[in-house]
Amino acid sequence: MSSAKKQKMNGGALMRNVFDILIARKSAREYDPRVVSIEIVREVLKDAGRAPSSKNTQPWLVAYLSGQPLEELRRKMCGAFETGLPADFEIDSGTFEAYLPRAKKLGKDIFAWKGIDREDLEKRHLHAKENFRFFGANQIFIVAVRKEACNEKAIFDVGIFSAYLMLALESRELGSCPQMSTLAYPQILRDAIPDSENWLPLLTLPFGYPKKGSHLNEFETEREPLGSWAFEVVGK
Ligand SMILES: Cc1cc2nc3c(=O)[nH]c(=O)nc-3n(C[C@H](O)[C@H](O)[C@H](O)COP(=O)(O)O)c2cc1C
Numbered sequence: 001m002s003s004a005k006k007q008k009m010n011g012g013a014l015m016r017n018v019f020d021i022l023i024a025r026k027s028a029r030e031y032d033p034r035v036v037s038i039e040i041v042r043e044v045l046k047d048a049g050r051a052p053s054s055k056n057t058q059p060w061l062v063a064y065l066s067g068q069p070l071e072e073l074r075r076k077m078c079g080a081f082e083t084g085l086p087a088d089f090e091i092d093s094g095t096f097e098a099y100l101p102r103a104k105k106l107g108k109d110i111f112a113w114k115g116i117d118r119e120d121l122e123k124r125h126l127h128a129k130e131n132f133r134f135f136g137a138n139q140i141f142i143v144a145v146r147k148e149a150c151n152e153k154a155i156f157d158v159g160i161f162s163a164y165l166m167l168a169l170e171s172r173e174l175g176s177c178p179q180m181s182t183l184a185y186p187q188i189l190r191d192a193i194p195d196s197e198n199w200l201p202l203l204t205l206p207f208g209y210p211k212k213g214s215h216l217n218e219f220e221t222e223r224e225p226l227g228s229w230a231f232e233v234v235g236k
Pocket of ligand 1: 025106177178
């Protein structure tokens with residue numbers, strides 16, 4: 001597709017090269033107060049909807065929340081967290097034992113980056129609470145699947161869709177942070193979305209303009225070396 005056509009398709013906005021987008025995307029956990037326009041939100045959703053899915057079933061459901069409904073949800077989620085409401089995960093959110101060291105390293109690295117001492121329980125509590133505040137973002141997506149359609153295949157498809165969503169945001173220089181910690185309170189998420197009784201939330205995605213000069217957003221995660229997970233099986 002010619003670049004002129006591509007620009008026209010996206011309302012004239014300058015699109016970034018796909019490789020730049022892949023490399024640039026990382027989780028943003030601090031946002032500036034500007035609200036993303038509904039036109040851009042719709043473009044992002046439309047682009048993400050190009051994600052492939054098994055037999056083109058497109059099993060994803062997405063709710064977009066901003067303004068007062070989001071503030072109400074934020075208040076309820078923080079309330080649940082602060083009062084110690086027991087987590088009620090509806091999907092298995094455990095971590096396979098062999099991967100626990102990676103998860104622990106992420107926690108250690110992010111605490112060090114934020115200057116949080118391991119013993120400082122109050123700061124650790126505030127760090128965890130940020131998830132339920134949706135990192136202060138002015139808009140979020142809740143990504144879900146229909147309960148009765150939920151199987152491994154559908155979750156796989158929704159995962160691919162979610163990656164497309166993050167990259168569609170990044171292409172417009174919008175940051176996001178995928179979250180599963182918030183799935184601790186699936187009914188609170190459903191209560192924020194009309195007619196969503198048969199929704200199974202899989203991910204929340206706060207997004208927006210990343211805060212300029214944010215130390216937190218500069219946090220970089222590492223990746224395992226290729227040799228530990230990619231296996232080349234080639235003939236002579
Ligand atoms: C399915 C999924 C769930 C995640 N849940 C959370 C979460 O609850 N809170 C959080 O701060 N980050 C969460 N993350 C972000 C990961 O920690 C992050 O993607 C990973 O450390 C790699 O860093 P990067 O996104 O900056 O490349 C989640 C990511 C994914 C894909």
